[in-house]
Amino acid sequence: MVKQDKDHKVYVLDTNVLLHEPLAYLSFQEHDVVVPMTVLEELDHIKDRKSDVSRDARVAIRGLDDVLRDATPEQMLEGVALPTLKLENHRTPSSGKLIIVNDHLFPDSISGLPGNENDHRIINCAVHLQTQYSDKKVLLVTKDINMRLKAKGAGLKYVEDYRTDQLIDDIALLTSGFKKVDGDFWQDVGECQTQQNGRYTIHEVPKSLVPDVFCNEYLIDDTNHFAARVVGYDDEHIRLKDLGVERLMHRQAWGVKPKNINQGMALDALLDTDIELVILTGPAGCGKTLLALASALEMIIEKGIYDKVIVTRNTPEIAESIGFLPGTEEEKMAPWLAAITDTLEVLHKHDESPVTSRNYIMEKANIQFKSVNFMRGRSIQNAVVILDESQNLTASQLKTIITRCGEGTKLICTGNLAQIDSNYLTPVTSGLTYIVERFKDFEGSATINLNGVVRSRLASFAEENL
Missing domain, CATH: 3.40.50.300 (P-loop containing nucleotide triphosphate hydrolases)
Incomplete structure (x- = not known):
């Protein structure tokens, strides 16, 4: 069922991962993806609800059906090859499989958790696979923090959050759209090229002054006079649209x-x-x-x-x-x-x-x-x-x-x-x-x-x- 390649991993997906991203199983191209039967049952119950996640449940079910439609019961248990992804005009060949596992057949005693809860059945499935494939890295992927804690407590070695669409690890790292430069910005600039563009002045300053800028990011300093917006940059220079704090504070819209x-x-x-x-x-x-x-x-x-x-x-x-x-x-x-x-x-x-x-x-x-x-x-x-x-x-x-x-x-x-x-x-x-x-x-x-x-x-x- 599961490949014996040493670097080949087995990912067990929780229901909330498929609700968060219905085609999440496509993100594990070179590894095996296990969807327990309990997850399919939860998706089935959710798809008919009148809620904002019912559509995601239906998309997940249709996606799974597209992959498994022509598979026999034996092939579903053995694993069906994941579809090949097309990324930036290049097709990435897939070596992983999508596997449906009937977790109802596994005894509850494996994890020690009572079997009357769906979360416990999914954890139980992951622990069983970990025991069955002791030479493999079996990972439970869930967005439920409490479920991750329970899984570790039940003896599961590897538990992860689903983060493929998470671009930052801490909200404190999210850009504010502007930077405040210490001191007087122009004191460190020296000579720069300046040109008039209609009502506005464009300055070209060395990129070394503010190395990590991005387009339309605003720059201000401690003088309460300088304010500019980045309108372009290359490896050596930044093009700044000179705005000025006073001009910004006099902008108005509809009074x-x-x-x-x-x-x-x-x-x-x-x-x-x-x-x-x-x-x-x-x-x-x-x-x-x-x-x-x-x-x-x-x-x-x-x-x-x-x-x-x-x-x-x-x-x-x-x-x-x-x-x-x-x-x-x-x-x-x-x-x-x-x-x-x-x-x-x-x-x-x-x-x-x-x-x-x-x-x-x-x-x-x-x-x-x-x-x-x-x-x-x-x-x-x-x-x-x-x-x-x-x-x-x-x-x-x-x-x-x-x-x-x-x-x-x-x-x-x-x-x-x-x-x-x-x-x-x-x-x-x-x-x-x-x-x-x-x-x-x-x-x-x-x-x-x-x-x-x-x-x-x-x-x-x-x-x-x-």
Whole structure:
């Protein structure tokens, strides 16, 4: 059943790995992948639920069926060759197998865990394989921390998290989108080439000053005067767009002015039509939604650059209840997008009738509320798309939305990694973290971490102390 090659490993997959990435078994091309019968049973129960993971369960089942469809029962137990992956125009030959194991046949006494729980059966299966193939490295792969602890306690030598889509090990390593240089930046520069590009000045400085920059990263220093954005670089030089702190702090959109330098950098990126993707991260109350919406209104109503605003967000744990809300799709989405309507009222709180102004602006800017569930298959043109609460989305869900954006569309993703509602995501595995790292060196994207709470003194204290 299992190859006897010394370096050949045996991976036992837990159900949550296939829910996290339905085709995860393809990541182990040169090794054997074991899917216990209990995992298939759990996928079967989940696929019919009215929840956000039911689709992933169905995709996993269909994927397994594609590999095993023509296999006989004997071949399934022996193992069926994993499909060959095509990576960057090169086909990587697969030497691994996909094996279905009937873990119900193994005695519970192997691991010592009671056999009435699915997690225990899967651990039991891994321990049994470890005993059966003592010369092999048998690994249980699960995203359940408690299950990893129990597996080690039951005698399993190797237990791992599934990390192929995890680009960083610690959320503290996630880029903030800007760097603060110690002291006075220009003191260390010396001579540099400078050219005028329209209203802006472009400087070319040695890369040795800031060696690890990326496209559209902002640079500031301790003088509170210097601010620039990286617009290009090579092995020797960095091209900087000179912005200046004073100019950033005087940027405004729809009457909103930045309250700190982070918001100034965010507004600069939001109002730049050459940047098609802006990712705003930070704690509750730092102004993510306010800046995104104000910039959208400025570019649509005042400047006429885009035609409409599409506001969308994930609806965690309410996929089964959204259909029972009365009205159209937008009316069903209204409770989940109250943050947008609240923000519109804040932007017009000094008007004689804020509610009337809000309704007028919603019509004037053609603001549409859409559920992420219904974005698949669309092609969005000449619009500003605001993806709110994007920390609750997986990388594949975010890919679905980003690939919907057609010509002349700007996507603004906002999210707070401290407020993840999904049971299947953590800050390091969130799709928001994934796209921040994947897009950080893309010339058409910018990331800004708005790390200061500006909502109120109460909100600031709660963010820091609760």
